[in-house]
Amino acid sequence: MTVLAKFIRLLVSLGCGEATMKTSSAPQGLAEAPDKTAPVVDLRSDTVTRPTPEMRRAMAEAEVGDDVYSEDPTINRLEQRAAEIFGREAAIFVPSGTMGNQIAIKLHTHHGQEIICDERGHIYNYEMAMLSAFSGCVPRLIHGEDGILTWAEVKKRIAPKIYYRAPTGLVALENTHNMAGGTMYPPEVADEICDGAHDAGLPVHLDGARIFNAAVALGKPVAEITRKFDSVMFCLSKGLGAPVGSLLVASREFIDRARACRKMLGGGMRQAGILAAAGLIALEKMPARLGEDHANARFLAEALARVPGIKLDPSRVPTNIVVFDISGTGMTTAELSRRLAERNILMNGINPELMRLVTHMDVDRAACTRALEAIHEICSSR
Ligand SMILES: Cc1ncc(COP(=O)(O)O)c(C=O)c1O
Numbered sequence: 001m002t003v004l005a006k007f008i009r010l011l012v013s014l015g016c017g018e019a020t021m022k023t024s025s026a027p028q029g030l031a032e033a034p035d036k037t038a039p040v041v042d043l044r045s046d047t048v049t050r051p052t053p054e055m056r057r058a059m060a061e062a063e064v065g066d067d068v069y070s071e072d073p074t075i076n077r078l079e080q081r082a083a084e085i086f087g088r089e090a091a092i093f094v095p096s097g098t099m100g101n102q103i104a105i106k107l108h109t110h111h112g113q114e115i116i117c118d119e120r121g122h123i124y125n126y127e128m129a130m131l132s133a134f135s136g137c138v139p140r141l142i143h144g145e146d147g148i149l150t151w152a153e154v155k156k157r158i159a160p161k162i163y164y165r166a167p168t169g170l171v172a173l174e175n176t177h178n179m180a181g182g183t184m185y186p187p188e189v190a191d192e193i194c195d196g197a198h199d200a201g202l203p204v205h206l207d208g209a210r211i212f213n214a215a216v217a218l219g220k221p222v223a224e225i226t227r228k229f230d231s232v233m234f235c236l237s238k239g240l241g242a243p244v245g246s247l248l249v250a251s252r253e254f255i256d257r258a259r260a261c262r263k264m265l266g267g268g269m270r271q272a273g274i275l276a277a278a279g280l281i282a283l284e285k286m287p288a289r290l291g292e293d294h295a296n297a298r299f300l301a302e303a304l305a306r307v308p309g310i311k312l313d314p315s316r317v318p319t320n321i322v323v324f325d326i327s328g329t330g331m332t333t334a335e336l337s338r339r340l341a342e343r344n345i346l347m348n349g350i351n352p353e354l355m356r357l358v359t360h361m362d363v364d365r366a367a368c369t370r371a372l373e374a375i376h377e378i379c380s381s382r
Contacts, residue, residue, distance in 0.1 A: 036344060041367040043347045046210075046238040046293070046320060046360035054285075055242065055278035062277035066270050067093075068263070074273030078280050082247040085283065086232060087223035090255035091247045093276055095267050097122075097209045100233035100248040102130045103261045105170065107254060108203045108230065111136030113169030116157045118144040120179040122207055123172055137169060146316065147180025149173060150189060151196040158200055171197045174207040175225075176214045179350060182297070182321030182358075184214035187225045194228035203230040209246070212287040213239055213319040217294060230254070239290055239320060240282035241361050244275045289361060293320040296359040296368050303372045307379050320359045327353040329379050336378065343374045 042048045051059070065071035075093050082091035094100045101123050109115065115131055117124055119141040123131060131137050140157045142149055159168045173190060176182045194204045206229040208214075208222075215222045226232045231250040236242035248258055262268060269275075301314035301322045309329030312322065326336055333349020340347055347357045359368065 036342070038344050038370065039367075040344045040346060041363055041371050043345070043357040043359065043363060043371060046358045049237075049239070049241045049360050049362050051243045051278050052241060052281070052361075055281050058277040058281055059274050062273045064271035064273035067272050068268040068270060072271060072273040072276070074280070075276040078276040078283065079247070081280065081283060082234075082249055085222060086226060086249040088232075088249040089252040091249040092255050092258045092262060093272065093279070094233075094246050094248060094262055095244060095269065097207070097233055097235045097237075097246040098127045098130070099262065099265060099267050100246045101172075101205070101207050102127060102134055103258050103265070104205045104231040104233060104248055104250075105131050105137070105172070106135045106261055107257050108205060109135050109137050109169035112166055113137045114140040114159055114166050115170045115172055116140045116142065116149075116154055116168060117172040118142055118147050118149055118174060118177070118180075120144075120147055120177070121172070121174045122178055122209065123174070125179070138166070140168065144177075144180070146183040147174065147177030148183055148185055148189065149193060151192040154193055155196055155200075158202070168200075168202060171202055171204045172207060173204065173229075174209075176210045176217075176319050176321070178209070178321065179323070179356070181317060181323040181356075182210070182213065182319035183316070184217055184318055185225075187218065187220065190225065191228050198228075204228070205230060206232045208232045209235040210238055210319065213290055213294070216287060216290040217318045236279040236282040239293060239360055240286040242275070242278045242282035245279045247279075286361070290320070293359040293361065294318070296320075296363065296365060297322050297357075299365065300357065300359070300368050300372060304375065307376055309379055310375075322357045322359075323350065324355050324357075325353055326355050331379075336375075339378045340371075340374055345371045345374045347371070 062074045067075045079091040079093055115137050117139055124139045142153050154171055159165045176184045197204045206226055211222050211234045233246055233248050235246040237244055297317050297320045301317040304310050304324055305312050305314050310324055310326055312324035332352045333355050337348055350356050
């Protein structure tokens with residue numbers, strides 16, 4: 001047995017000491033050959049989670065009505081709870097995080113304006129250029145260290161108020177930052193950006209798809225770490241485990257306008273209380289277990305950092321996303337993904353050199369150990 005294999009076993013047998021796991025963390029035998037019958041370990045994203053039995057029961061029994069008439073009692077309850085939890089006047093349920101972000105961008109801006117955001121941000125890279133296509137804006141990009149912007153950097157990008165320069169219309173942050181590896185804003189850094197932007201007359205939107213991960217890692221309520229933003233979008237359908245849905249929270253006036261905008265986009269759903277029923281469980285109960293995902297991500301990061309050819313700093317893995325450089329293994333991420341998939345381990349690259357894995361409630365410590373063993377086996381067989 002190689003030193004790394006022994007190390008993985010040792011970590012597993014110690015349970016890595018960080019959190020209570022859903023299933024046993026007993027040492028697993030190291031695989032001798034690809035096991036194609038083993039259950040799939042899906043580390044591609046926390047969007048792959050399946051609703052829990054409790055969510056499915058709640059969905060089956062949900063009280064529903066026509067939400068376009070605001071008559072769905074379960075949606076109304078979900079929106080009210082989201083507003084309460086975030087300390088806001090109102091909230092609106094939307095089918096996806098993308099729609100929540102893009103409604104907010106539309107409402108905050110005018111055609112011909114600039115939006116200051118991070119260059120690896122979701123709103124810029126993965127929302128189908130909607131900030132231009134729908135809102136008529138262009139991004140003014142910043143490379144944030146670990147995806148985290150600072151007021152000093154933002155301030156420099158605000159357009160001077162000169163008639164021949166497109167004005168800045170919005171500052172948009174992402175917390176946690178997906179592609180930068182689940183990194184989070186120190187609350188004082190986000191607060192300073194909001195204060196500075198407000199003083200400059202600019203609104204600030206938060207893409208908080210995984211804001212509960214940030215809150216758990218910081219040990220602070222979501223209301224506290226988001227209080228200065230003008231609007232916050234968060235997802236129920238990622239680490240919180242709901243099958244569908246996100247919420248946008250803000251002032252009553254903003255959410256009333258968001259309702260019309262959601263309808264324009266075809267997002268006025270009818271008896272969607274069936275979805276909101278699962279969402280309520282996601283919102284109320286699932287944040288409490290996110291620490292488990294963070295502990296698993298750290299467990300993976302610590303072991304991966306010792307695999308020859310893999311570069312990563314485990315101390316920069318604060319939540320459930322691990323991004324690591326495999327260029328030293330001589331493989332591309334496409335090749336590693338393919339070879340892992342042969343062993344029923346799913347994980348994607350974000351470019352030819354950087355792999356990303358995301359822990360979530362459907363991947364326990366034993367599954368993480370299987371993934372590690374497979375990576376180790378593939379990397380050491382080259
Ligand atoms: C940071 C971030 N924002 C927004 C979204 C969009 O969410 P959805 O897939 O529900 O549109 C995602 C999805 O992965 C995300 O990671």
